[in-house]
Amino acid sequence: MTPDQVEALFTRADGSYVFARWGRPIVPIVFGVDDATLSVLKGAIEAVVTLANHKMAETDPELGANLMVFFVQDWAELVETSNIDQLIPDLAAVVERLQAAKATQYRAFRFDEAGAIQACFSFVRMDNAMAVLPAETIALSLAVQAILLWSDVAFAEQSPLAVLPGEGATILRPEIAGIIRAAFDPVMPLADRDPSHALRLFARLGGTG
Template sequence: MDQMSPEAITALFTRASGDYVFARWGRPIVPVVFGVDDTTLSTVKGAIEAVVALAGHKMAETDPELGANLMVFFLRDWAELLEVPNLGRLLDGLAPLVARLQEAGANQYRVFRFDASGAIKAAFVFVRMDGALAEVPAATLALSQAVQVIVLWSDAAFQQASPLGLVEGVAVLRPEIAAVIRAAYDPVLPAAAQEASHGLRLAARAGRQA
């Protein structure tokens, strides 16, 4: 397996601002998916289950505080978000956010919420099925979104290279990224960190899996 250097792993959680920010889920994940047919729904939930299992984390039927804590929306136009009942109560500044996404021509966006310890307690995933994403197989798109929501990656983490690779034409999670995800959920490590030394600890654990 290709091993990532400690510097490369640290960079996965170093934001464009230069700040190191890491967080993993602190509670079982309860997903709900909007805007897809039953077949695609099964594909998306299956991808989330697979990545959660890889991490050694848990899923649940309901979150006692939020009901569902991972909400995934597939839509054709960002304006559709303004029509989702009660979404504006869950996301402050929804209208300005929609305006920014429209102006940027974005096709995906993620919002995380954190508990008092800094661990992830909820996430919202928005995917606008523009021309580019409409060509992507559902299984590939689902796996990509599941990977990008299992931990709080840097805003620049996958700009140069996708977390996925192809094996005989099928999209799979790159083994070195899988190793980082497993290391991120090592119970010895904290659920949240803002010191770059955490990246070195991650690298040490990911390296043991090679």
């Protein structure tokens, strides 16, 4: 990867550079799936947390669970679900935007006083295209996109995942794995809004992609 490519992963559509990583252990909870899929999802989250050299825990002292994943058939279900409006400000307006865009995923983050990720609320609408994807693919994608505050357009043109030629197995792209490891280096900040942060990330990639 080049420094510019690293910077683009955290440069939002409005041109601002915004980076944040988790500052506390991750405690996941998943709604709307069967036990088999739940196991796959939690396994993917654990794998990405391990890659980052971060930690998981049984409970979060403030929220109980701080990585909440919701699977729905239709975005309208969110409006009808108790207490979701406490997690997502202006829920009705958000649902309208998601419906208009025919979106299949939505994430909302909360941050602590240091700017680190405090919580992530991830929503997935299982349309026909999503329904045919392997659970492992969906799970890995969700875990990767929740581990850091990526740009809102970071993966608009290229997925963070790749398919191994000849094997068909879905893996995390090596350069994205490298970014995650570098971002959680103890000497790196929990949050940063200066584009020079991307150069520090690049330096920890060894200058290779």
